[in-house]
Amino acid sequence: MDNSPPSDAGLTKVEGLWFDSDPLVIKAGTRLFRVSPSQLGYHAKAFGDILSMPLAADAETYEGCPLLTLQDDPQEVEMFLRAIYDPSFEPVSGIPCAEILRFSHKYDAPSLRRGMLKRLALLYPTTLTDFDMLGQQLPAPGNARIVAAVARECQVLWLVPFATLCWMQAPAENYTADIASRAELWAARERYHKLWTRHVISIHDADFEVRTHRAFSSMRQTRECISADRSCATSLMRKYSRDMSTRSYDMLAILEDEPLRGTDSRKLCRNCTRVFLDRFDDVRQQFWDALPGLYAVEGWDELEKMKNKDLGKVDAEPARRVYLPREKPFLALAFLVAHS
Ligand SMILES: [Zn+2]
Numbered sequence: 001m002d003n004s005p006p007s008d009a010g011l012t013k014v015e016g017l018w019f020d021s022d023p024l025v026i027k028a029g030t031r032l033f034r035v036s037p038s039q040l041g042y043h044a045k046a047f048g049d050i051l052s053m054p055l056a057a058d059a060e061t062y063e064g065c066p067l068l069t070l071q072d073d074p075q076e077v078e079m080f081l082r083a084i085y086d087p088s089f090e091p092v093s094g095i096p097c098a099e100i101l102r103f104s105h106k107y108d109a110p111s112l113r114r115g116m117l118k119r120l121a122l123l124y125p126t127t128l129t130d131f132d133m134l135g136q137q138l139p140a141p142g143n144a145r146i147v148a149a150v151a152r153e154c155q156v157l158w159l160v161p162f163a164t165l166c167w168m169q170a171p172a173e174n175y176t177a178d179i180a181s182r183a184e185l186w187a188a189r190e191r192y193h194k195l196w197t198r199h200v201i202s203i204h205d206a207d208f209e210v211r212t213h214r215a216f217s218s219m220r221q222t223r224e225c226i227s228a229d230r231s232c233a234t235s236l237m238r239k240y241s242r243d244m245s246t247r248s249y250d251m252l253a254i255l256e257d258e259p260l261r262g263t264d265s266r267k268l269c270r271n272c273t274r275v276f277l278d279r280f281d282d283v284r285q286q287f288w289d290a291l292p293g294l295y296a297v298e299g300w301d302e303l304e305k306m307k308n309k310d311l312g313k314v315d316a317e318p319a320r321r322v323y324l325p326r327e328k329p330f331l332a333l334a335f336l337v338a339h340s
Pocket of ligand 1: 233
């Protein structure tokens, strides 16, 4: 007896995932797939368990094959099945990787999960060195938002800090219809803004005694300054003002590897340049180290251990971090907060 669904209008046999010789039909939304159950069970243990159960006499069938109906997102099901059955399939961006990751997590498919995490690890770095190697090839905010959400859902927390950081660059107007996402975006930016302010002040403050808001006009030279006029102080003061008015969620401005952008470097003496660059590297690393805390996940060291485990590098030790003491931590920030 054929127990086909009463109407198959609107159902689509998905090209490349419909194999006439295979005995199992999977339905997700309006998409139909006909595949090998043994291969599916081999890759995803949860399917192995489902498919090993005896079929009920009145079980649904489609074209004479047992029909397995999934309530999952049809797009995710398709991506997952492509990853298993289509040898030419290459998930090229973060979204299909995230879709396959979510499905693999839910249906216990460890090798596919690991494969997707290896791809995502290349796009979402956990160290400043790897971030610098990305250059301008940053994930699009829309992709990053999906990756961040899936990463939390699948307990892959080491992806969360950088994915959220990329998402924060999204234009807020993209989320006008999605109140929850917009609120989340603003909350993330608010936390980020505080860190950004601290970052800028830390870089500039050790050279200056900021007594009042108007003290910008009377900042002192750096102690080691060898310029004959006040050109170093003036140039750094201009950069400080520019940095403080930069959009705080503009990640590239914060983590840029050209720290003297925005200054006329010819006007800085060699001592001021050295002092500034040394401190910039130090503060930039501290800034990166603080990112996980912004998004309520473990610190990088702990995340690195999770990452090594997820990627199968169980014996690898996380890179050691060196924290350098700072001369006057957040003095000016305390001042600004007290007088704002
Ligand atoms: Zn100088």
